[in-house]
Amino acid sequence: MKLKLFDKLRKGSAASGQRGQLTARFLPCGDSAIAVELASEIDEKANQQVIVLAEDLSKRPIEGIEEVIPTYRSLLVLYDPAVIRGQKLIEALQGRLDKLVVSDAQTRHFSIPVLYGHEAGLDLEVMAEMKGVTPEEIISLHSLAEYRVYMIGFAPGFAYLGGLPEILHTPRLKEPRQHIQAGSIGIGGKQGNINSVACPSGWRFLGRTPLKLFDPTREEPFLLQAGDTVTFRPIEREEALELDAAVARGETGVEASIK
């Protein structure tokens, strides 16, 4: 059901073409950054627009832009005011938005292996109890959905995911835990995530992936980027240990497919 809904959304935005329809708010973030805000809430279409704008600026740079941060519903544009003043930059960005075509661009898809439960699945049992289902049902609900990487933020390679089935929406813990291991697969409110580094967290965790979302020694240090789609593939302990070893050797342990 969820999968079909996602397909519909994606096709819908492709069909309409969305040209010149974007209304943006340009919010000053001091003297060297402007946030281009395309929606006030988490919204797949706005997120797609954010990513397409980021790609457009990467393909045809505006002189003076240093880098951008795509987030859920806004793009933070960092600039050098000695090269382009903020007001001029806003005009240039509005110009880009007017011509932006949000079409069904190719997306990368990753099937992420997950060892559900065990040491990292701190909340699997509790969540099953809360929802009145079995842990196995939680696993199948979580692994049958398709997720979209809305944003990489907070820490290197840390992925925030949209597309969590409503039944799995769960409030965060009141008291955050001090240590959550890298690779943990979590739920915070309506969002999903994959931890890229060990850190404190108040999210709920269902398991772990042996994959490293961030490895500074790897040729490609970051596994995921905003706009990618992700599904989770339940694995057994034996495969997890094999993948742990492969990842320790510097392999990514996964190939992207292009959709």
Added chain:
Amino acid sequence: MNVIQIKNPGPMMTVQDLGRPGMLHAGVSRCGPMDTPSFRLANALVGNAEECSAIEFAMFGGTFVASSPVRIAVTGGMVDVKIDGMTVSPWESHWLQPQSQLTIGAMKGAVWGYLAISGGLNVPETLGSRSTHIRTGLGGLDGRCLQKDDIIELGEAIAAPLMVQSHPRIFNGDVIRVVPGPQADYFDDEAWQIFLGQPFTISAKRDRMAQSLEGPQLKAARGHDIVSDGTVFGSMQVPGSGQPLVLMAERQTTGGYPKIATVATVDLPKFAQTPTGASVRFVSISAEEAEDLLIADRQAIKASLAALAKKPDPAG
């Protein structure tokens, strides 16, 4: 191999360079110095290229020994610097001979100090930079703060005279200029009157990532949660406690608290260097004014780097 040995480290002592830009989209903090102009001056005083790395510390410097003759300079604020017990001045370069002991005392009226050494620190680059990001263990020496008895290899020094910055920078007054936004409209008139009308105290809760303020509570009329968006050096987040938290050099790349304002880049060094317990007042300026100030300040820094005076060099 020329090395510097840390005999006794100050708090939060790290290797920094100008930072790790270009990977914010992947969640990688820009990092770099808390007080960039002081960092640049330290490097320039010892004849280093601007991309060289140097040592940053908080409050108190420590004791160092080099294996070969090097030029050193300490900047950031006024501080007691001694070489083998002899007092030497900060904001100028000195020779440090092998076996001689360099001692850097407490920062006076400032927080972040810089020790540049000719040749820079030859730690490996991680993702294009030597800056230490303590929280994720990236860069610097094994991604951590420097410890007692650490030995760090030095880079190749460029021949240069000893130099002095004749007019060390002085910060006047307690005013920090800010640009309202990006979530200025989350706060009503009453909150804005408090924010711009009353002083705030620099809290002891401060590190390279964030600087907490204590003072009257700021209530966000539209709530203290936003859909997470991007952050910059100087973003003034207001969490549910109502006490602003200013994001600094080692900040996370995104955040979910409303940001009432952003500290003007020109005032970031002054804000970073304000001692704990001191109070500051915030004054609102437009983004255009802040841009003008930043452009003028960059010219002034460039001019002061170019105007460093040569010292008579006893080593010839």
